[in-house]
Amino acid sequence: MMQDRSGKGKKRGYRIAVLPGDGIGPEVIREGVKAVRAALGRTGATPVEFQELAGGADHYLKTGIDFPEESMKACRDADAVFLGASGLPEVEKPDGTGISLAWDLRKGMDLFAAVRPVTLFNSRITPLSKRKAGSIRFTIIRENSEGIYASRYNGTLLHDEVAVNPMIVTRKGTERIMRFAFETARNSPGAPADGRRRLTCVDKSNVLVCWAFFRKIYDEIASGYPDIEKDYRYIDAMALHMVQQPERFDVIVAENQHGDVLSDLGAALVGGLGFAPSANIGIGRAMFEPAHGTAPTIAGQNIANPIATILSGAMMLRWLASEHRDASLAKAAGLIDGAVAAVLERGKVLTVDVGGKATTEAMGNAVVRAIEA
Known part of the structure; x- marks a missing residue:
């Protein structure tokens, strides 16, 4: 994923379009942005601005528009897009299909390559026996x-x-x-x-x-x-x-x-969709999102696993580093990856989806503490 095809140089600053979306999307994207900010601050990396945008099923219910044109334009103009999750089971368009900002971004920005890393961080969270961290x-x-x-x-x-x-x-x-x-x-x-x-x-x-x-x-x-x-x-x-x-x-x-x-x-x-980050890559454009959906049944309860979103944030920084030859962003990405691995390997802070008791916010805070340690 990290090939530099663009010939772009390092910038003085970057702008990230943030789409919180629906369901648990706003909760997990908050932790993702928090971890990215912490890593950037810890490394003194090139400044990054986050621009929050409207869109999703809830926005469709309120306005009749799922993805405002101004939001799509801001995504096209941004250096990268960071998406929480979008769509709700009960919200359909007239043709019966659901709302998907991810689908619209992939099509509208020609993001032809979906990159889905699969990594086991803790042997306790896999359904397979005799598997150590890193063996998958x-x-x-x-x-x-x-x-x-x-x-x-x-x-x-x-x-x-x-x-x-x-x-x-x-x-x-x-x-x-x-x-x-x-x-x-x-x-x-x-x-x-x-x-x-x-x-x-x-x-x-x-x-x-x-x-x-x-x-x-x-x-x-x-x-x-x-x-x-x-x-x-x-x-x-x-x-x-x-x-x-x-x-x-x-x-x-x-x-x-x-x-x-x-x-x-x-x-x-490797423990479920809460551990599944993803990137959607095109030529000079990219969008990053957790691979999970909006999980409306647990939305607003502060129990969603934010790790997939946090790791997607690291992928975003690493892609930007490659595109712009910016080593400071690569260093920040490495800090996030290392912090997630350390927290999950210790296993003291885990969310409810894998038998833990940590809230979404507590999980994010644990990663930030590891970044800043």
Whole structure:
């Protein structure tokens, strides 16, 4: 994820567009911003301004607009976007689809690569036995602009009898996600089991021609990366192998829907979606968000796990550091990662989703104390 493709230089300051969103979104984004501010202050990094913006299902209920144009413009103009979560189960558009600021940002800013790190920080929070902290550590690269999801607003319902959504796989889109994934593997520490850098291509190429095409382009791009070990899995087998031997995986690349499903499975292996950060990367633009939803049943109770959001904040700083060759931001990102790892490894402060008693705010405060220590 950290390749510098832009040629941009270090800036005197950065502006982050913040979208708190709905449900637990405002609660977790508050802790994410708090941790980022603490790390920036601790390292004396380049100043960062946070601009909070309106949007989401609640805003739609009040105004009839889910994502105001001025908010989208501010996101496009910002150096990065930091999103809490958006959408509520009971709020639908006239076509029956839900509210998703993330979807609109991915499409509107061409954020083609979803980056989903999966890391085990504490052996007590995984459902798998005999797994130590660090023994599960891989990254899922999900193609974000094509696949079955690309037809979200273009499906066809015929006479209330037949519904059709086409699968879209293009050479351009697949080539760029494969290059991104191979570059990510080239910069990875390797799989925990053997230290080897490998890229696993996940598809169902034995069934549909679109997935056979996806794998064909993987092989073509792989020829330019002889230092990265090639690996293949069908999607059904991948679900099995992620549970049985997660330590063997390093970087995984998959079509949009496949990557979406595998991301949730990966999160389950390391404690749940509260530990699942993500980045959505385009050319010179990016949005960062926890992979979880709005969890409206616990919203406002101060019990949501903010770790995924805090780690997403670290990913944001690291991406900005790469884009702008700003070592101070990379240092701040490292402080956040180290603080989260230290707090979770000690295991004294854990949220209720993994059997602890800490509130959202208390979890954020524990990370900030570790940053400032």
